Amino acid sequence: MKVPDRKGYFGEFGGKFIPETLSNALLELQEAYSKAKKSREFRKTLSYYLGDYAGRPTPLYFARKLSNKLKLKIYLKREDLLHTGAHKINNTLGQVILARYMGKKRIIAETGAGQHGVAAATAAALFGFKCEVYMGDVDLARQKMNVFRMRTLGAKVIPVASGSRTLKDACNEAIRDWVTNVKNSYYLLGSVVGPHPYPVIVRDFQSVIGRETKVQIIRKEGRLPDYLIACVGGGSNSIGMFHPFFYDKDVKFIGIEAAGLGLNKKHAATLLKGKKGVLHGSKSLILQDSFGQISLAHSIAAGLDYPGVGPEHAYYKSIGRAEYAAVSDKEAMSAFMSLSRVEGIIPALESSHALAYLGKLARKSPNALVVVCLSGRGDKDLEIVRRWAE
Numbered sequence: 001m002k003v004p005d006r007k008g009y010f011g012e013f014g015g016k017f018i019p020e021t022l023s024n025a026l027l028e029l030q031e032a033y034s035k036a037k038k039s040r041e042f043r044k045t046l047s048y049y050l051g052d053y054a055g056r057p058t059p060l061y062f063a064r065k066l067s068n069k070l071k072l073k074i075y076l077k078r079e080d081l082l083h084t085g086a087h088k089i090n091n092t093l094g095q096v097i098l099a100r101y102m103g104k105k106r107i108i109a110e111t112g113a114g115q116h117g118v119a120a121a122t123a124a125a126l127f128g129f130k131c132e133v134y135m136g137d138v139d140l141a142r143q144k145m146n147v148f149r150m151r152t153l154g155a156k157v158i159p160v161a162s163g164s165r166t167l168k169d170a171c172n173e174a175i176r177d178w179v180t181n182v183k184n185s186y187y188l189l190g191s192v193v194g195p196h197p198y199p200v201i202v203r204d205f206q207s208v209i210g211r212e213t214k215v216q217i218i219r220k221e222g223r224l225p226d227y228l229i230a231c232v233g234g235g236s237n238s239i240g241m242f243h244p245f246f247y248d249k250d251v252k253f254i255g256i257e258a259a260g261l262g263l264n265k266k267h268a269a270t271l272l273k274g275k276k277g278v279l280h281g282s283k284s285l286i287l288q289d290s291f292g293q294i295s296l297a298h299s300i301a302a303g304l305d306y307p308g309v310g311p312e313h314a315y316y317k318s319i320g321r322a323e324y325a326a327v328s329d330k331e332a333m334s335a336f337m338s339l340s341r342v343e344g345i346i347p348a349l350e351s352s353h354a355l356a357y358l359g360k361l362a363r364k365s366p367n368a369l370v371v372v373c374l375s376g377r378g379d380k381d382l383e384i385v386r387r388w389a390e
Helices: 020-036 040-054 064-070 088-102 115-127 137-142 144-152 167-180 198-206 208-221 236-245 311-319 329-343 349-356 358-364 379-389
Strands: 060-062 073-078 106-111 130-136 156-160 185-188 227-231 252-260 275-279 282-286 322-328 369-374
Touching: 020 088, 020 167, 020 198, 040 088, 060 208, 064 073, 064 329, 064 358, 073 208, 088 106, 088 115, 088 185, 088 198, 088 236, 106 115, 106 167, 115 130, 115 144, 130 137, 130 167, 137 144, 137 156, 144 156, 144 379, 156 167, 167 185, 198 208, 198 236, 198 311, 208 236, 208 369, 227 236, 227 349, 227 358, 236 252, 236 311, 236 369, 252 311, 252 329, 252 349, 282 311, 311 322, 322 329, 329 349, 329 379, 349 358, 349 369, 349 379, 358 369
Parallel strands: 073 369, 106 130, 106 185, 130 156, 227 252, 227 369, 252 322
Antiparallel strands: 060 073, 275 282
16 A cells, blocks of 8 residues: 555554654654564564464354345454454564564553453563553443453553543553653554554554455455445454455445444544544544544443544545444444344454444345454453343
């Protein structure tokens, strides 16, 4: 792709909006990553751990019963079957190996749903790093099992009580920590957000999803899919799925955001309702009020509870390469139960947003060939689902 440019811009989105104290750190990161991705040894090491440790390649599963029910041909890219239960391990393994390559001693991370935190703690334990994970109080309460998993893996989980007490504020605190401890610490960002080169680094590590999907769907169907569908919070699983298909113009991309309690609510669906602004070091579409203050986001899925989105997604929207829609909490919960009972697969609530759009797609494109990124499994969400049902 011709984007991002040398300054990290995807069209008008992206770039670096950072305190001066981070300039050298980001330059160091950019140079280290540029060298590492050309290194045969780096690629060989990452490939080994993605395969023998994380469990790649993940299956592309034909969901026959769900397909018959919805009158579509639906394949699920089973990122939920990876070690730690979600796509996040693709990125954390890559970045922790990069941190080792750079000689860092400590990993800093943020997390919302806890899946990135668990994956960061896992990779840190594997390679012998000290790991500290920032997590909002709200997410600590609703993702208790993932908090326990992180602590079991040896990570220190640091509660964040400021602002909305969710992912946005966990990012803020992680960045403050990094500014203070930049010499010995590596900030392991969990999505395709943040200042350049993070959106590119995370995209590249997650693009294994789309590369595998392309090979697998041609092997199974003899052609590319009509649609790729994935949920979008910060946007790493969806960019990982979409990016390798960017030039395949007949393949349509649909990113599904959280509408929360419904689109009549003001603070939901960044790509549909956001305005241009700067958040966590890059220019993108942001949920904000008339004074430019960041608005609180809401979703039943903690991983989608974020008021911004990766700059590459904003770019895809601006050029019409991807379509974005929103799904409410109620619709996502219905899709969660449907996949569980029809196919015997319990999806993460984040992935359930992507699944919920299939019924709408069936009405406008019956019998289409569709691949859905099943970004994570739903074990972490069972207590939320239980409370919802009461």
